[in-house]
Amino acid sequence: MPYLQISNVSKSFGTFQALKDVSLEIEEGKFVCFLGPSGCGKTTLLRAIAGLDIQTSGRILQGGRDISALPSSQRDFGIVFQSYALFPNLSIADNIGYGLKNSGKSRKEVAARVAELTELVGLKGQERKYPSQLSGGQQQRVALARAIAMAPGLLLLDEPLSALDARVRLHLRSELKSLQRRIGVTTIMVTHDQAEALAIADQLVVMNQGVIEQVGTPQEVYRNPKTAFVADFVGHMNFLRAEVVGEGNVQVGGLILAAETGGLPAGEIVSLCFRPEDIQVRGIAAGNKNTIEVRIEEMEFLGTFYRADLALNGPTSPRVMADFSMNAARDLALEPGKIIPIAMPADRLRLFGEKRG
């Protein structure tokens, strides 16, 4: 039985529907990311789970207990906000022990637990400082330690890393993940950063305009996006307007490409999608399927690879992005203006009904 069961949850603010009939199940001990653009409803769903803004309709069960209508104070969760909401007038130790002191534990027990937690988040020796004396990353750890101090059944993280600079963010991201593994608490993190979500989550929940678009492991979501929105939002993706011209074939501009058409009738207008890194430039034999000649229009150096802008046929044709490794670029002497053959493996091409604008 799943630890957290969300069924048919809707939330309206006046006439605006922030969540539309959302259902989701989360297994115990999993690290789940709610991912989506701003305004997609991910924070609204988190706040409904926390009881901070209770949903208009629908049920939420945590560990078998119906918490749908309970106030926050009667639910079982710890939370870290984007702002951290640390108490500025209390020392780090007092911040972390804030809930413990109130729970009827003895002074000694509280002190021992606080010491254990400061050790756990790597802030030993900083206990007597105040939040304003710590760096952003350290403040984030204090907020985390405070949130897990009462050993809650559920840890909620609302964009906890977005206030930090890029380097600290990468570092804390992996620490957060390993900490969660160690204590095994079921965790939900809200984020709009797809790279972060892919790196950290056991399970991704991609949301858009108040509905869940797809649920799955990061690999599943990345490899097999179920909707055009997910394909576009997670990772980079090329979109080309195409027409189905029979079983297993689509036409783009003047080109016929092999692709899995999945029963779409001929004449159907679709979006043809593929990722920049799925374009092959090496080992292409003349007779391979989906091999075409393209012209490199521009190449952008991105450190570990090049992102190239390719014209499929002629300067007015649609452009596509392709990622070339440094090795390939060097070996094949790739440069703007050059005409090269590329292959687009049929199993990496995906078709979506033409709905996105």
Next chain:
Amino acid sequence: MADTFAFDLAPPQAKEPAKIRPIVSREEWGMRAGLGLLALYLAVTIAIPLFMLLRKSVEDADGSFIGLANFHRYFADPALSLSFQNSFFISILGTAITLWLAFWYAYAITRSCMPARGLFKALALIPLLAPSLLPGLALVYLFGNQGIFKSVLMGQSIYGPIGIITGEVFFAFPHAVMIITTALAMADQRLYEAADALRAGPVRTFFTVTLPGCRYGVMSAGFVIFTLIFTDFGVPKVIGGSYDVLATDIYQQVIGQFNFQMGAVIGLLLLAPTVLSFAADRITTRRQQSMVSARAVPLEPKPRRAVDRACFAFCLVIAVFLLGVMGMAAFGSVVKFWPYNLSLTLMHYDFGKLGTDGWNPFWNSLKLSAFTAVFGTAIVFAGAYLVEKIRGFGIARSAVHLLAMLPLATPGLVLGLSYIFFFNSPDNPLNFLYATLTILVICTITHFYTVCHLTAVTALKQLDAEFEAVSASLKVPVWRTFLRVTVPVCLPAILDIAIYYFVNAMTTVSAVIFIYTGSTKLMAINALNTDDAGNSAAACAMGMTIVVTCALVRGLHALAGRTFLARHQAWRRRSA
């Protein structure tokens, strides 16, 4: 059609899922009850009394409804309606002069590099320590029939519009300087750099950058001081002579002639412009807030020799005037018999010799100020907390917020008069409060409620909005976080509110003059009565006693701020 029919028969819950009814925790109920109590308190102390005033104005002496007959009578009486014109004349001219002086003073403090800017800023606030009758008294000493500078007026009398306007400018000046200073301080350096880069000269920059940037602040200051002058009672009472204004009229009608109905009419005439000006002020301040973005770079003024010198000279003149007026009052209180015997004496401070009251009014004032500071601050801060922190419950919160705004638009005299109508009514179960110090405390808390409420709300809005959510997740009750986090973090604002209440309770005359009794006489009122009886030296001495008390308490406040905050609130410092 058949399909539609079948669809309509489907059970309704299939279409409309059951709504969740959030369970309200006991704490939340407690907070809601607190908000309800606050609404009730504000209704009893401001809304209902004002309604009684309104009712009184359309009744005759026997209490039967006579429509607008009282208003007709008022405007038919040329002596009375003349005061209406006089009030407007005084207020508009006084506002214009104060604004002009205060703007350049504030400009010099914030935008020049002249020396002693901090000192000038502090000097501008001196008038706040005194009851408004004190500048009136000092002006009589300076320019009155036996004044040292009488010849400056070239035959004009200080008793009348000249004296009133001069006194009001002194009285309103610090308020205008504070508001305009705030507006000028919020400036974006980048705009000035852009103006520079576009080769705009200093004059053009002033008119295209400086002035537009602070225009709402200046307008807001204009509305505030118009209200202050329009409703002030102390200055015209002392120096007005036979030049009547609404504020002195209302006093004569009520205290002199026991004509409560006419008092109510004048009260409403005082109330109408202040309500309008208040509404206009709210609209302009709302605009000001959206002007400066969070990313603005604070302006650092650069030295400009000529401008800095001019600023310094200007501020020096103003400061000399302010100190001169205050110094004259101080001097007047310690000379034996102005202007014939200038030997120094403390005999005017021997209040025991003056009459039966002795030092009682002083102790009453001190008690009033202390109680007002303690209870006022507690009610205001707890109230602002409830308004800010209760989730949902929107109508009640807006109602309380609106009630909290009402006192600022209500002149003190109107408030005091409405308290007579409400609390003195034999049918009122709260009648037992009448003629006690308690009602003076309640009245004073209400009189200055709005500014304190806004201060508290501003301080609370600066706190992280999620403190309560975090506490709830940690199972810590709301009141505990309130005491352990909210109050300590807001302590500077709380102290500011307390000191504001204390000083105002010490100096106010207008609201309490209608509801004090023999045993609850206050120092400022005593000074007014003593001057009325012809003993202006003793009146000066009483005024100076108030000034010294206020200055001491303010000094104590500053000291407490330095030492206490430094010792117990080490967290405010960035690095340890």
